[in-house]
Amino acid sequence: MTSTAPRKKLTTSAMIASFADPGQRTTSAPFGRALVRLAEERPEIVGLSADLAKYTDMHVFRDAFPERFFQMGMAEQVMLGAAAGMAEVGLVPFASTYSVFATRRAYDFLCLDIAEPNLNVNVVGALPGLTTGYGPSHQATEDLAILRGCPNLTIVDPCDAVDIEQAVPALAAAPGPTYLRLLRGAVPTVLDEYDYRFELGKAAELRTGRDVVLISTGLMTMRALQAATRLEADHVDVAVLHVPTIKPLDTEAILRAARTDRLVVTLENHTVMGGLSESVAATLAYAGVGNRVVPIALPDEFLAAGALPTLHDRYGLSTDAIVAKVRSELGGVAWPADPVPATA
């Protein structure tokens, strides 16, 4: 038997991969550009990186303000300690590296040098959750779980370029320390289609819906919106509550959304341990709300290397996986499979 079928295109587990869908509108390096705009107005803004300026969009700031950029070498501990020292003398630092290094490697410095004195240091972590196919060394699947327990720290998980552009000045304006889960490179631009503005500490209802409420953070809000549109075709009415600030959590908005007979689903680009789903579950339990919460999150595992689309499918973060999960929660097999019509 001869095979005439074209060979399947190989995918990649390279470090830098975009999670943007083919043809999706994107903005280039929104963090770096937003930081430059902010720095033009605020001379006390400075940038640091630990040999990853180029890969955290900090290079845009570095090139615009070389005298305000400080290269600290591949040394995350001193980078965060030094950022604290700069804040102590009145500067407002943004310090960038990969999330795995900011949290796992340099946590003691983030905690004691920055958070304990409540300094205005803004830590920017790239490759949060599953945004690289490079394997566990670079996949910060538990960064929120590590950081949520840190007093004083504000934690932001933006959805897209719009969120990032609006978050940067808000983070600098907040007096205490912050951690931003950075989306870098060509970042999808989604939220400008909604009546939305990023507000630190506030969740935003992007869609209303009678049947299901998706409570989502980070890039999963983009997927939640896509899933909601897809489910609309099945006459399932889906609301989306975007929660870009993980800490302090907008518990009022979450309770408003979840005190309901709708299906409550949480979505996060993070392990199911200690992230958004547990935060929402705790919020409901503490308020005496007995609703079930369905988590869509990464499993409590070290993840595989591979191409991002493959991995997002495998671990349940893809839009297809979300749609399938919601359908099965709503009534199992009664729903037609998508995108292939069941009646083919």
Added chain:
Amino acid sequence: MTSLSTTPATAVREVGEGQKDDAQRIERIRQAAYRIRRNALDMGEVQGQGYIGQALGVADVLAVVYTDQLRYRPEDPHWADRDRFLLSIGHYAIALYAALAEAGIIPVEELESYGSDDSRLPMSGMASYTPGMEISGGSLGHGLGVATGMALGLRHLGNPARVFNLLSDGELDEGSTWEAAMACAHHGLDNVTAIVDVNALQADGPTAGVLRTEPVVDKWRAFGWHALRVDGNDVAALVSAFDELREHRGSPAVLICDTRIGSGVPLLENREKAHFMRVEEHEWELARTQLQEGLAR
């Protein structure tokens, strides 16, 4: 307990003051070191414990720094142009409180609250508790990194203030110390002065047995620092070393100070070396007497 030693009225010390007459200068510092030791002993007695051995060992270094080298305003601990003194080794707080009292930054009378509930003087130094305490130390290997950022920031802002960081030789075990050492040298931070208290002892025993750090001077030089080594209990040697470091330009500077645990009190100096030195109740008075005798010599 006996009353805490009182500080003679001292005004702000600007650089250069008090350097007119070397013998007079050194005698003045010796007197300050005596009061720091004396106050540390009294604080140790209140709690019946404390890092008294280290405090006595580092007293001369702190006396030189706080009464001869640092620029500060006692009434305004947040003065933007002050020199910063960063205590990484939080457990040395007992000695630093005594030095801050000597400097007029905290009242001498407050020292007796050391380590008590609601005191501004906790056992491990923390910035949010104590005026003049620049950082919260305790988790070792942090001070030099923060100093790096302060020094970069001050230079960026055109502020000529200097940044001092007191480390212990045990702290040289921490990799982060060397990350910071590289960064200071790379950025040419000649506004940084590190002080390493080499008492050759750490929590689990002698430094040589826990994790060998020697040759300490060679290491710092290899990292690009201007390094000097002196007897850290010799005030005259400390003064001339600090004077030399002050003039140094182009790279960060480090003063390695060999100190003796319990220095100034033979009873404790000759005791078996321990990270956490036990002093019996009846020995505090004897220690004060020996300290007094040492000053007279």
